[in-house]
Amino acid sequence: xxxxxLSTFIENRSGRLRAACEALAASGINIHTLCLADSRDFGxxxxxxxxxxxxxxxxxxxxxxxxxxxxxxxxxxDSAGGLARVLATTDEAGLDIEYxxxxxxxxxxxxxxxxxxxxxxxxxxxxxxxxLNVVEPVKLLQG
Amino acid sequence: xxxxxxxxxxxGFHPVSSSxxxxxxxLRDLQLRRLKSIVGRAYAxxxxxxxxxxxxxxxxxxxxxxxDLGRLPFTVKADLRDTYPFGLFASPMSEIVRLHASSGxxxxxxxxxxxxxxxxxxxxxxxxxxxxxxxxRGDIVQNAFGYGLFTGGLxxxxxxxxxxxxxxxxxxxxTDRQVMLLRDFRVNAICATPSYFLHLIERAAxxxxxxxxxxxxxxxxxxxxxTPEMRQRIEADAGIKAFDIYGLSEIIGPGVASECSAQxxxxxxxxxxxxxxxxxxxxxxxxxxxxGELVLxxxxxxxxxxxxxxxxxxxxxxxxxxACGRTLRRMERVGRRSDDMMIIHGINVFPxxxxxxxxxxxxxxxxxxxxxxxxxxxxxxxxxxxxxxxxFSDRIGAMEELRRRIAHSIHNVTGLNVAVxxxxxxxxxxxxxxxxxxxDERQDSQ
Numbered sequence: 001x002x003x004x005x006l007s008t009f010i011e012n013r014s015g016r017l018r019a020a021c022e023a024l025a026a027s028g029i030n031i032h033t034l035c036l037a038d039s040r041d042f043g044x045x046x047x048x049x050x051x052x053x054x055x056x057x058x059x060x061x062x063x064x065x066x067x068x069x070x071x072x073x074x075x076x077x078d079s080a081g082g083l084a085r086v087l088a089t090t091d092e093a094g095l096d097i098e099y100x101x102x103x104x105x106x107x108x109x110x111x112x113x114x115x116x117x118x119x120x121x122x123x124x125x126x127x128x129x130x131x132l133n134v135v136e137p138v139k140l141l142q143g
Numbered sequence: 144x145x146x147x148x149x150x151x152x153x154x155g156f157h158p159v160s161s162s163x164x165x166x167x168x169x170l171r172d173l174q175l176r177r178l179k180s181i182v183g184r185a186y187a188x189x190x191x192x193x194x195x196x197x198x199x200x201x202x203x204x205x206x207x208x209x210x211d212l213g214r215l216p217f218t219v220k221a222d223l224r225d226t227y228p229f230g231l232f233a234s235p236m237s238e239i240v241r242l243h244a245s246s247g248x249x250x251x252x253x254x255x256x257x258x259x260x261x262x263x264x265x266x267x268x269x270x271x272x273x274x275x276x277x278x279x280r281g282d283i284v285q286n287a288f289g290y291g292l293f294t295g296g297l298x299x300x301x302x303x304x305x306x307x308x309x310x311x312x313x314x315x316x317x318t319d320r321q322v323m324l325l326r327d328f329r330v331n332a333i334c335a336t337p338s339y340f341l342h343l344i345e346r347a348a349x350x351x352x353x354x355x356x357x358x359x360x361x362x363x364x365x366x367x368x369x370t371p372e373m374r375q376r377i378e379a380d381a382g383i384k385a386f387d388i389y390g391l392s393e394i395i396g397p398g399v400a401s402e403c404s405a406q407x408x409x410x411x412x413x414x415x416x417x418x419x420x421x422x423x424x425x426x427x428x429x430x431x432x433x434x435g436e437l438v439l440x441x442x443x444x445x446x447x448x449x450x451x452x453x454x455x456x457x458x459x460x461x462x463x464x465x466a467c468g469r470t471l472r473r474m475e476r477v478g479r480r481s482d483d484m485m486i487i488h489g490i491n492v493f494p495x496x497x498x499x500x501x502x503x504x505x506x507x508x509x510x511x512x513x514x515x516x517x518x519x520x521x522x523x524x525x526x527x528x529x530x531x532x533x534x535f536s537d538r539i540g541a542m543e544e545l546r547r548r549i550a551h552s553i554h555n556v557t558g559l560n561v562a563v564x565x566x567x568x569x570x571x572x573x574x575x576x577x578x579x580x581x582x583d584e585r586q587d588s589q
Contacts, residue, residue, distance in 0.1 A: 007537035009530050011567045037539040041564050044539055063569045065535045098538050116537065 002070040002120050003137045004052040009065050010036075010043045020045060023062035029055045032141060033114065035101035048073075048103065048114060050141055070120040073103060073140050075133035078111040086113070086132060093126040095119070103140070112140065157274040157306060159267050162414050163469040170470060173414055175209050177442035182206050182215070185448040188233035191226060192218075192450055212417065212440060213428045218452045220253065223393060228254040234446045244292045245392045245491060255294070255392050256446035262301065264443055268398035268412045269302020275403040275410065275467075276363050276386040278332050280307035285324060287335035287343075288366065288489075289315040294396025295366050295489060299334045302398065308332075315339065315488075318346045325359060326352055332361040336489050337369040337377065337385075341520030344380045355382030363388055365397055366489035367522070368477055387476055393452055394439050400474050405466040408473030415443050418474065419451070420460055423481040431462040436481045437474065455482045483581060485515060487522050492557050494580040497526060500552040504545075505534060512571050517585045524561040526553060529568050 010016050017036070024031065024047075032048045049055040052068050059066040076082040090097060096118040103112035112135055117123035127134055165173070183203040185192040195216040196202065205211060223231060232239065240259050244252035257265065278284060284303050288295030296314055303310045311324055315335075321343055324330065333340065340362060347354050362377065365388035377385045389409050390397035399416050400409035411418045416439050420429045423436040437454045441447075457480060461473040485492045494513060502508055514525040526549070534545055542565065550563045572579075 005537070007535075009535050009542075009565070009567060011570065016567070039539055039543060042542070044537055044542065046537055063567065065530050065532050065568050067532070067535050067537060069537050098540075 001134065001136050002124060003048065003073050003114070003140065004068045005071040005114070005116070006047045006049055006052045006055045006059070007067050007069060008045050008047075008059050010045050012038070012041050012043060017043070017045065019062065020059060020064055023058050023064070024049065024055055027054060027058035029058060033101070033104045035099070035114075037099065046101070046116075048141075069116065071114050071116045072120060072123055072127065073112050073114055073135040073137075074127065075135055076111045076113050078109075082111065083113065089127065089130050089132055090115075090117075090123070093123075093130060095123045095126060157270060157279070159305075160271050160274045162412075163271060163275070163410065163471055165414065165470055167470055170414060171209060174417055174442060177414075178209065178212060178417065178440065179203065179206050181440070181442055181444070181448045182450065184233055184445070185450055189231055189448070191222060191231060192448075209417075212419070212451065215451050217426065217438065218450055220393070220453075220455075223253045224251055227251050229256070231447055231449075232256050233448050234258050239446050241297075243294045243297075243392055243396065245294070252292075253392060255396075258445045261395075261444055261446050264415055265298060265395050265398055266301040266305040268395070268415060269298055270305040271412060272388055272398055272401035273302055273306050273308065273332075273363065275401050275469075276332070276361050277384075277404060278303075278306065278308055278361060278363075281309075282331040283309045283311065283328055284332045284334065285311040285313055285321065285328070285330045287313055287315055287321060287333060287339060288397075293489065294390070294392045295334075298390070298396040298398055299363070303334075318343055319350065322347045322350055322352055325354070326357055329358045331358055332363065332383075333359065334363045336366045337364040337373050338367060338517065338520060338522045339488070340364060340377060340381070341373065344377070345520050354380070359383055361386065363401075365389060367486040368479075370478075371476075389474065389477065391439075391454060394441055394449055394454075395444065399439065403465065403467040403469060407465065408461050408475055410465070410469050410471040410473050411460075413471055415441065417442055418460055418472065420458070421453075423455075423457075431460045431472065434459040437477075455480045455484060457481055485513070485524070485581060485583075487515070487524050487559055490558055492524070492559060496556045497553060497580075500556045501528065501549065503556075504548050504552045505531070507531075507533075509534075510568075510571055510573075511580070513581045515581065515583045515585050522585060524559060525564060526561050527564045527566050527571055529566050529571055531568070 030050050035046045037044045056066045056068055074086055076086050098116040100113050100115040103114055105111055186203050238258045239256045241257040244254045286299050288299050290296030300310055360383055362383050362385045364385055374385050386402045388397055388401040390399040394416055400411040402409050419438040420435040421438050429435045437456045437458050439452050441449045456477040458474045458477050483494050509531050510529040512527050516523050536542055546563050546565055553561050
């Protein structure tokens, strides 16, 4: 299953990231994990939240431009070479990765990475066919 | 022989400059004769002028006095665009020896033409410009106006050669080389845009060169508006006298008006360019001394006569005698315009051009603003654009690409390299009523 990722445009000005987080907090939206990509003048905040639709509405109400995109949560063995093996599989399948970041997990649990593929549908089919565990949103967000 | 002896008359005078001192009655008589002739020429050879005069029941014979000029219709920048490229020419191409072009309002340039006689007139008014600035034969003059389609470079070049000065045709840019030439050639005078010269002063200081130690004594500055404070800074930091000149391609290029040693307003070369001041709202002609929009009529131009061209520059005409003895009326330094045209590095830019560039990329007009700042003495245009949902992407590469495409599109339309900044929605200031698009912060940050 694909996961809906919330992303928003943040100007590189003091207080803007905080205000976005406060907008989510005010709507009671918990952030499971995030990744902030930055350029000189702006950043793009990507978030995995419990309720992406409500999160998008909360950000837009606060004046942010927000978007939902499909990403995949892929289980990775929490041992040396775990991520490399996953990437070997995506390479073999010829899948194009835009970016990725780690999902926060408790120590001892299986590691999970969030991957934004250029073509999430094809990626999902290919990964499942090749036996990788693509985590269900429900299971992922239980914790 | 004259050419070899005139320098004895002292700097500031040249035989060609004698037209600057015509008695008023003689000047008005000359203007009227030339006005009748130019209106006849425009009517005979340019359909746009003929149709507009016909529509008002006017013929060239309607011009019996200089005051009758006020009965003729105005010409505006859009007329040059609508007749692009050659529709306003009054001479066959076989008589046209030069074309120049400057930016228009929608990406199409404004094209202007010159016959050999026009080039001669242009050289003579530029000669008078340099003579008024005290430049003469024997002076080495660095011409940092851009050479090419822009009228600045070649206009100044011909005037300098006509006066007999030694021209260094360096054109714009390459500041380190400009500084080197100023020092090594022992240059006496420079032509540049004022903002570029401020940049040059700063660069020279970085290179350990104090311009006040060089023989440089005069600067001829134009092609963009500048403030009295800028002039003070230029004169103090470079140890020179800074002269303001005025012109526009539609009329001839530089050489419409220039300052003399009194530095108190710009003498209009009104034996060739007849000035009127009008109320920009009603079009009514205002008397000398009142502030309004400058309207110019070319009195001797052959290839492209211009009848009552609305410059959009706000100024006033001063008829009182000048300390220098010239009888030509003066116009005050142009500080603002009656439209929203911006002048950056001597290039004319309209907000509508920026809008056209944004539309070309996004398909719809985002909320944006234009901020003009002076950074290190150089004018810089910043375009700030609010990111709309349609153009937001979670991929940083896509956003950088969007910014590049916008900058590229603006460069295509205006020829300018601008700094594009993407902004959050609703983050840019909004004004009540008519949208304010341009924030000129150049006055605040000298």
